[in-house]
Amino acid sequence: MRWVKRKHRETIPVKTVLGIASCAFAAAFAWSLSAAAQTPAAESLSYSASGELIRPPDYREWVYVTSGLGMTYGPAQAAAEPAPLFDNVFVKPEAYREFLRSGTWPDKTMFLLEVRDADTNVSINNGGRTQGRLVRMEASVKDRQRFPDDGWGYFSFDSPQGLVDQAAPLPATATCYSCHKTNTAVDNTFVQFYPTLFDVAKRLGTIKPTYDPAKKP
């Protein structure tokens, strides 16, 4: 019984984030999806009985690792710039602390990517961009049991009707999987975009030998 409970509590792991931005949704450039969303306060995240990842209500209290604005990937996308959006990346605190220690992500690591409007001219601001409405949310988990290939699974909580409460893994054919495997600096995660953690990985020597900072897809 204790084991069952423990397993349940450790069941959240997800993954990259900016990585995700470079995969199914960002690479596919689905900037048009929009979703009303609140930031719930409760704590708990897990898979449902059917194996869907529960959207974490408390990710805004996880550890923030980076933001980007208007990030695009691939040769054709820079030109087709739509309204730029912010992306914010959060990771579960226990995984973050393990990364600080070892430069690696433990099993059950979970990342959450939120994408927000990049507003202009809000309040006293008269230049640049500030963060606004939540438009998209995606996640990645490191879970060797569920994703025996390279250990990572990718999820989207987006739908035409807004955010869903839980999501099945994206299919293995989604570009997330191949993009994260090929273009990431550490494990299957885009640590090259997380400045403080990239420094940690450099110091601890956990950057993949295959990582090429000059490589473009």
Next chain:
Amino acid sequence: MRWVKRKHRETIPVKTVLGIASCAFAAAFAWSLSAAAQTPAAESLSYSASGELIRPPDYREWVYVTSGLGMTYGPAQAAAEPAPLFDNVFVKPEAYREFLRSGTWPDKTMFLLEVRDADTNVSINNGGRTQGRLVRMEASVKDRQRFPDDGWGYFSFDSPQGLVDQAAPLPATATCYSCHKTNTAVDNTFVQFYPTLFDVAKRLGTIKPTYDPAKKP
């Protein structure tokens, strides 16, 4: 003795953040200050014996509230756009949770603002901006005892030689104080730029009656 220790541990409070960006440094537009900095791992923050605020080593594990890119303020500044920078705002977790509950900042609230390079063309990215080198760090605290005027004090950890480990409060004549008092949505903080917390303040009715979203300095 227990009281002394407790007092010491609760001694960190700071404040606004984006607010800070709109005051001494951002309003004065001191974008040129650059500072090498690491992200320390230890935990503890406090005032020194001489009343200087200790730069918190663990703020990257605090709760993230927002980012901006290239934010400018005031009528003359939009035109003089230098290379845009990211600003990231963090708040102490206990203050964040109290804000979720009440829509107000408790005494001893502390905010940390970090400013980072906004890099282009990093790794697979070919459009937009990603976060890079840390260039500036500022803080605000709500501490009614030390700042009896309106309860808030403002600090900068910047220096021409890089980040300093501790800092005296900026003088009361610094623009932070008047700008935060005049232009903020909740208490002396720029909650109008923190999308999730602005929703909380709207719901709990804690936006200042004097807050005018259309007002420009």
